Amino acid sequence: MASITLKNLAHSYHPDPKGPQDFALKSIDHVWEDGGAYALLGPSGCGKTTLLNIISGLLVPSRGQILFNDKDVTRLAPEQRDIAQVFQFPVIYDTMTVRENLAFPLVNRGLAKNEIATRVHKMLDILELQGKADRKARNLTADDKQKISLGRGLVRYDVNAILFDEPLTVIDPHLKWQLRSKLRELHTQFGHTMIYVTHDQTEALTFANKVVVMYEGEVVQIGTPEELFEKPAHTFVGYFIGSPGMNILPTVIEGNRARLGQHETMLTQSYPALTGKVELGIRPEYIRVVERGQGLPVQIREVEDIGRFRIVRATLQGDDSGAIINSLVPEDQSLPADADLLFNAEKVGVYLNNHIVSAQGS
Numbered sequence: 423m424a425s426i427t428l429k430n431l432a433h434s435y436h437p438d439p440k441g442p443q444d445f446a447l448k449s450i451d452h453v454w455e456d457g458g459a460y461a462l463l464g465p466s467g468c469g470k471t472t473l474l475n476i477i478s479g480l481l482v483p484s485r486g487q488i489l490f491n492d493k494d495v496t497r498l499a500p501e502q503r504d505i506a507q508v509f510q511f512p513v514i515y516d517t518m519t520v521r522e523n524l525a526f527p528l529v530n531r532g533l534a535k536n537e538i539a540t541r542v543h544k545m546l547d548i549l550e551l552q553g554k555a556d557r558k559a560r561n562l563t564a565d566d567k568q569k570i571s572l573g574r575g576l577v578r579y580d581v582n583a584i585l586f587d588e589p590l591t592v593i594d595p596h597l598k599w600q601l602r603s604k605l606r607e608l609h610t611q612f613g614h615t616m617i618y619v620t621h622d623q624t625e626a627l628t629f630a631n632k633v634v635v636m637y638e639g640e641v642v643q644i645g646t647p648e649e650l651f652e653k654p655a656h657t658f659v660g661y662f663i664g665s666p667g668m669n670i671l672p673t674v675i676e677g678n679r680a681r682l683g684q685h686e687t688m689l690t691q692s693y694p695a696l697t698g699k700v701e702l703g704i705r706p707e708y709i710r711v712v713e714r715g716q717g718l719p720v721q722i723r724e725v726e727d728i729g730r731f732r733i734v735r736a737t738l739q740g741d742d743s744g745a746i747i748n749s750l751v752p753e754d755q756s757l758p759a760d761a762d763l764l765f766n767a768e769k770v771g772v773y774l775n776n777h778i779v780s781a782q783g784s
């Protein structure tokens with residue numbers, strides 16, 4: 423296993439890139455810890471696969487270096503990197519049995535027969551495939567085939583990292599959670615460095631101990647699921663993580679007050695003068711709907727029942743833009759006829775050109 427260092431990494435598919443807009447990866451500079459479980463999360467086209475391909479060796483970056491521990495592997499081919507990969511669709515040998523498929527990567531490395539048997543046995547147990555061990559892979563369901571693909575990646579102990587590219591796409595939805603927790607279990611047991619690409623926040627948040635959020639070719643935040651929820655460093659993280667995502671409202675900051683249209687809300691700290699695109703971020707979970715006179719006056723536009731909570735969609739009084747502010751209200755709480763929104767000031771973030779701003783003196 424290895425730590426992975428991405429040193430000043432950038433990639434353009436253009437032969438002669440003119441500016442940042444021509445780069446699929448803009449500039450990435452990070453060290454990913456040995457034994458970490460990382461998820462690369464972001465919308466389609468943000469550069470996840472490009473980054474994964476650079477790590478696996480399918481792609482040589484236009485700029486920068488990639489190191490496994492202290493070794494520069496930037497120009498090494500995939501087979502020289504000692505990595506295992508699991509793709510969206512199963513990569514297995516149909517004519518081999520399940521057992522033979524799992525043994526294959528170990529036979530290739532010349533491991534002793536009894537060592538192979540022990541590891542394969544363990545993997546069959548973990549994947550709950552013991553009952554099908556001697557069946558030909560071609561007769562199995564897509565779910566089982568993908569389980570074998572996962573197993574083939576995980577059966578090796580000597581890999582620098584295991585890379586997963588949306589590995590649960592073909593898996594039946596009700597089995598997904600089961601395989602995700604299996605992966606976590608395997609990670610705890612074996613401590614492999616794992617990198618898991620997905621555009622699905624649930625998958626990323628349940629799999630990883632560190633989530634790497636990508637947006638338009640950049641890593642905008644690396645954090646635990648809790649950090650991404652509680653302290654989004656970029657408006658995209660606030661919007662993308664959570665359901666519904668964080669409210670992002672144009673504002674003018676004056677010291678410790680934020681102006682929203684004709685209204686004002688207090689902040690817990692003072693901010694320096696800000697020039698550029700200034701926005702206030704607040705998650706729906708941290709807004710209360712209260713009686714008139716206690717907060718920001720709004721008109722409720724829509725209420726959606728989502729089980730234990732309701733999403734209340736409202737617009738600020740006097741705001742003609744129609745910008746909706748979402749708040750989450752417990753199912754049993756009644757809504758006032760004339761409602762105000764009360765923001766939990768502790769949970770408000772101030773963003774300048776999409777990036778979080780530190781308060782003065784903090």
Ligand SMILES: Nc1ncnc2c1ncn2[C@@H]1O[C@H](COP(=O)(O)OP(=O)(O)OP(=O)(O)O)[C@@H](O)[C@H]1O
Binds near residue numbers: 466469470471621
């Ligand atoms: N081989 C290629 N040639 C030219 N442009 C490419 C190539 N591969 C990807 N791109 C472009 O690079 C950008 C990043 O693509 P990439 O596939 O890395 O994103 P992604 O986040 O993995 O998206 P998805 O989730 O849809 O796979 C996109 O604008 C894409 O169109």
